[in-house]
Amino acid sequence: MLTPLGIGVEKSWDAMCRGESGIDKVTQFDAKDMTSRIAGEIKGFEPAAYIEHKEIKKMDRFIQIAVAASQMVMDDSGLKITDENAPRIGVIVGAGMGGLSSIEFFYKRLLENGPRRVSPFFIPIVIINLAAGQIAIRYGIKGPNSAVATACASGTHAIGDAFKIIQRGDADAMIAGGSEACITAIGYAGFCAAKALSTNNDEPKKASRPFDVKRDGFVMGEGAGLLMLEELEFAQRRGARIYAEIAGYGMSGDAYHITAPSPDGDGAYRCMKAAMADSGLPLTDIQYINAHGTSTKFNDEFETMAIKRLFGDYAYKIPVSSTKSMTGHLLGAGGGVEAIVTVLTMSKGIITPTINYEYPDPKCDLDYVPNKARQAEVNAAMSNSFGFGGTNASLVFKKPNKM
Numbered sequence: 001m002l003t004p005l006g007i008g009v010e011k012s013w014d015a016m017c018r019g020e021s022g023i024d025k026v027t028q029f030d031a032k033d034m035t036s037r038i039a040g041e042i043k044g045f046e047p048a049a050y051i052e053h054k055e056i057k058k059m060d061r062f063i064q065i066a067v068a069a070s071q072m073v074m075d076d077s078g079l080k081i082t083d084e085n086a087p088r089i090g091v092i093v094g095a096g097m098g099g100l101s102s103i104e105f106f107y108k109r110l111l112e113n114g115p116r117r118v119s120p121f122f123i124p125i126v127i128i129n130l131a132a133g134q135i136a137i138r139y140g141i142k143g144p145n146s147a148v149a150t151a152c153a154s155g156t157h158a159i160g161d162a163f164k165i166i167q168r169g170d171a172d173a174m175i176a177g178g179s180e181a182c183i184t185a186i187g188y189a190g191f192c193a194a195k196a197l198s199t200n201n202d203e204p205k206k207a208s209r210p211f212d213v214k215r216d217g218f219v220m221g222e223g224a225g226l227l228m229l230e231e232l233e234f235a236q237r238r239g240a241r242i243y244a245e246i247a248g249y250g251m252s253g254d255a256y257h258i259t260a261p262s263p264d265g266d267g268a269y270r271c272m273k274a275a276m277a278d279s280g281l282p283l284t285d286i287q288y289i290n291a292h293g294t295s296t297k298f299n300d301e302f303e304t305m306a307i308k309r310l311f312g313d314y315a316y317k318i319p320v321s322s323t324k325s326m327t328g329h330l331l332g333a334g335g336g337v338e339a340i341v342t343v344l345t346m347s348k349g350i351i352t353p354t355i356n357y358e359y360p361d362p363k364c365d366l367d368y369v370p371n372k373a374r375q376a377e378v379n380a381a382m383s384n385s386f387g388f389g390g391t392n393a394s395l396v397f398k399k400p401n402k403m
Contacts (some may be wrong), residue, residue, distance in 0.1 A: 001072070001278065001337050002065050002225035003327050004040030008072060012337075013344055016352040017373045021205035021326050023219050026185045028101075036197035038204040039183050040221030040328030047292035058121045059134060060099030061222075066131040067138060069224040073175055074139065077228040077240065080227055081139050088172040090160045091132040093179055093226070094154025095389070096332030099126025100182040131179050143171045148332075151387030152292070155225060155335030156289050160249035160393055162229050172234040177226035177336025191220065194259065198295065198323055208329075209356035210322035211300045211364040218294045221328030225336030227343070244343045247380065247396045248279025254390025256282045261298055261386060265306035268292075271392035272310050272382065279396040281380055282288035286318060286396070288381040289343045293322025294329055305366045319376065321369040323354040335385035337393060342383040346399050351376050 001008070004022025005015035015022070022040045031037040040067065047056045050068040059067065070091075081089060102125045109117050124130050129147035130382055136145050144165050148158040155178025162176035191197050198217040200207035208219040216366065235242055252274060254267035276283060292303055308315045323338050326331075345351055350373050357370035380398040 001223065001340050002042050002045065002069055003223040003330070003337055004042060004221050005327060007042065007045060009340065016323065016326055016341065017350055019326070019353050019355045019371060021355060023204045023207055023328055025204060026183060029185045033187060034188045034194045035199050036200065038207055038219055040219060040330070041183060042222055053107055058125060059399060060102040060125050061181035062095055062099060062179045063131045063134055065181060065224040066093050066146050066226070067134055068179070069356055070135040070138065070175060070181065071225040073226045073228050079173060079228060081141060085172065086140050086142040088143050089141050089174070090162070090165065090171045091135050091141055091175045092144070092146045092148060092158040093131040093135065093177060094148035094150065094158035094332050094335070095128045095131060095178060095180055096149065096151045096154050097180065097182045097187065098128040099368055100187050101184040102126045104184050104186050105225045122337065130237065135175060144174070150391040151389060152329065152334055153332050153385040153387035153391045153393040154332035156339065156383065156385035156393035156395055157251070157335070159227060159229070159335065159339055160251070160395055163239035163246045163249055165228060166231050173228060173230040175226055176229055177339065178333040179224035180331040180333040181222040182331065183220055195294065206356050208295045209366045210291070210295045210325050210354055211304070211361060212352035212357050213359045215295045215297065215300065218296055218324065221330045223327065223330040223333045223337055225340050227336070227339060243347050243401045244397045245400055247281060247398045248275040248277070250274030250278060250394040252392045254392070256390050259388050261294070261302045262390065263302065265302040265309065267390055267392045268306035268384065268386055269309045272306065272384065272394045275382065275394035275396045281396065281398065284314055285380045286382055287316055287376070287378045288342070288345055289320045290321050290338045290381065290383040291322050292384045292386045293324050293354065295324060301363045303384065304366055307366065315366060318367065319351050319369050319374065320366050321352055321354045323352065335383070335393065338383050338385070342381050342397055346378045346381055346397060349375055349377055351378065
């Protein structure tokens with residue numbers, strides 16, 4: 001994975017365990033006229049470290065970081081693509097907004113220099129499915145190939161859909177997750193106009209504060225998080241290292257509003273309930289929830305409400321934390337990164353904190369693992385992602401050979 005906290009799983013994970021923030025001033029464009037001028041940017045990313053020079057210009061940044069994440073996944077998994085297994089291996093990568101920075105760049109070039117100055121690669125540079133397409137081309141992966149565009153739930157939906165593809169027998173392995181890189185003027189202008197972003201520009205590292213009563217909006221971030229999913233016996237036959245098993249996947253729709261979650265938390269509740277039903281696990285087996293936790297007033301309040309509705313009194317015994325407090329909101333990549341964090345929580349026995357939790361909100365009254373990581377045995381966990389349009393996704397993970 002690549003996040004504002006580091007390039008690679010180890011760097012990002014270690015920073016999360018230390019409770020660090022990856023938020024700072026925007027550097028990718030001149031944000032002086034924006035009401036929000038802070039972001040979670042990936043620092044020091046060099047596309048040439050992962051991609052041939054001649055291919056770089058054919059990819060928007062969100063594709064570049066997806067390709068980089070795919071190399072990390074392939075290296076970690078040790079899976080070798082052959083003529084025999086290629087048709088049984090696939091890729092699904094989600095993104096919320098695709099190549100927004102390239103759209104902005106080439107539209108400006110069109111206006112200033114005319115249509116002949118628009119790259120012949122423009123369309124494949126920007127469309128969302130080219131993240132999965134470029135990964136498949138790179139490794140010769142010939143199985144199911146798709147993309148998900150469900151706003152901030154994209155990465156989680158991609159992983160869940162890949163899980164179901166394997167479960168129904170259509171693939172033996174899938175690379176799945178999300179990627180996003182839309183820290184651009186047009187993206188910021190839109191989110192600022194919607195009053196969705198934090199305006200705590202003077203204290204960037206304290207701006208993302210999920211479940212805190214002084215939260216004032218999310219902080220835009222960028223990143224990529226991909227996992228290698230494998231059918232259990234396929235993984236065991238090749239001696240793969242198994243970090244965790246996906247036990248359940250749930251989806252729902254709010255049918256309420258284009259940007260706001262339903263005020264009773266009903267969509268999130270039904271989504272988590274569906275994931276738990278799919279897992280076959282009792283509610284009391286869940287020992288950690290990686291929350292959507294955006295640092296917006298409504299999400300944090302209604303997600304808390306939904307967790308309490310589903311888990312009842314047991315909700316107060318479940319540690320709930322928000323990765324976004326440290327990375328910002330990675331939009332379509334968030335679910336991929338947060339799935340990795342959830343899996344590492346189980347495999348390493350450490351729950352990463354919700355930082356900047358200083359002023360409790362009476363309406364958000366669960367255990368949010370405030371400010372410091374916590375050692376804990378976690379045998380089963382849930383990860384939530386909810387997006388504009390009322391689209392919701394939840395995953396349930398469990399330790400291998402547990403439960």
